[in-house]
Amino acid sequence: MxxxxxxxxxxxxxxxxxxxxxxxxxxxxxxxxxxxxxxxxxxxxxxxxxxxxxxxxxxxxxxxxxxxxxxxxxxxxxxxxxxxxxxxxxxxxxxxxxxxxxxxxxxxxxxxxxxxxxxxxxxxxVPISPVCTVGCKGLCDSCGQNLNQGACGCQAGDVDPRWAALQKFREGQNH
Structure with a gap:
């Protein structure tokens, strides 16, 4: 104390x-x-x-x-x-x-x-969402790889199947 x-x-x-x-x-x-x-x-x-x-x-x-x-x-x-x-x-x-x-x-x-x-x-x-560096790349949405340590083998368009319906909705909003 x-x-x-x-x-x-x-x-x-x-x-x-x-x-x-x-x-x-x-x-x-x-x-x-x-x-x-x-x-x-x-x-x-x-x-x-x-x-x-x-x-x-x-x-x-x-x-x-x-x-x-x-x-x-x-x-x-x-x-x-x-x-x-x-x-x-x-x-x-x-x-x-x-x-x-x-x-x-x-x-x-x-x-x-x-x-x-x-x-x-x-x-x-402490900020609500603290980040290690301003340029932190985060994690891959598909495989969870730390993108600061290198790229993963996932394709940019790969979407987790659980989010596929939301992705289709989002694509419909952009057209």
């Missing part, structure tokens, strides 16, 4: 501190490659602690065209709020559904735990 002490800035509104991190992290649901780099500013904004700054990391992802794994470099700007967790307070459904609470995390005592904030920031920065 990545923990940051905020004891020194909780004393007065407006106080801030810089937090830099450059190292490996284990974050659930992410396959991080290499080090995560953070250069954050933590600011006491009266009733909350604001966390702002760049987040950089390499994520191991499958290409949406050829299915080969590659390292996707994420560079994102983190901007989140942490509010003190009230003892014994359980969030109601109304509180959880309120839009102004969606980007608010809680902290206990005098420390922030940044793992979940970083996880969400990195996941949000």
């Amino acid at each position: 990545l923990k940051v002490s905020i004891k020194d800035i909780r004393k007065s509104t407006g106080l801030w501190k810089r937090f830099q991190f450059d190292g490996p992290l284990l974050i659930p649901d992410l396959r991080l490659e290499g080090e995560v780099k953070l250069d954050l500013r933590l600011t006491n904004a009266a009733s909350r602690i604001m966390v702002e700054g760049p987040v950089k990391a390499g994520l191991r992802l499958p290409c949406s065209r050829c299915a080969e794994e590659f390292i996707f470099q994420v560079e994102s700007e983190l901007e989140e709020s942490f509010v003190p967790q009230k003892e014994g307070h359980v969030r109601s459904e109304d509180e959880a559904a309120a839009p102004e609470r969606w980007n608010v995390f809680t902290f206990e005592e005098d420390r922030l735990i940044l793992d979940e904030v970083i996880r969400q920031e990195l996941l949000a920065a």
Whole structure:
């Protein structure tokens, strides 16, 4: 877990501190490659602690065209709020559904735990269809050969029999 002490800035509104991190992290649901780099500013904004700054990391992802794994470099700007967790307070459904609470995390005592904030920031920065390279050729529609590794023996007009009816319909639309 990545923990940051905020004891020194909780004393007065407006106080801030810089937090830099450059190292490996284990974050659930992410396959991080290499080090995560953070250069954050933590600011006491009266009733909350604001966390702002760049987040950089390499994520191991499958290409949406050829299915080969590659390292996707994420560079994102983190901007989140942490509010003190009230003892014994359980969030109601109304509180959880309120839009102004969606980007608010809680902290206990005098420390922030940044793992979940970083996880969400990195996941949000991943494109819907990540590709290994702009020129990725993908897979052959017929045999599944990775076309980046070479051509296959399939003919350009070969259509999987399950898609034949759709191909005929499509050809009829073009005439």
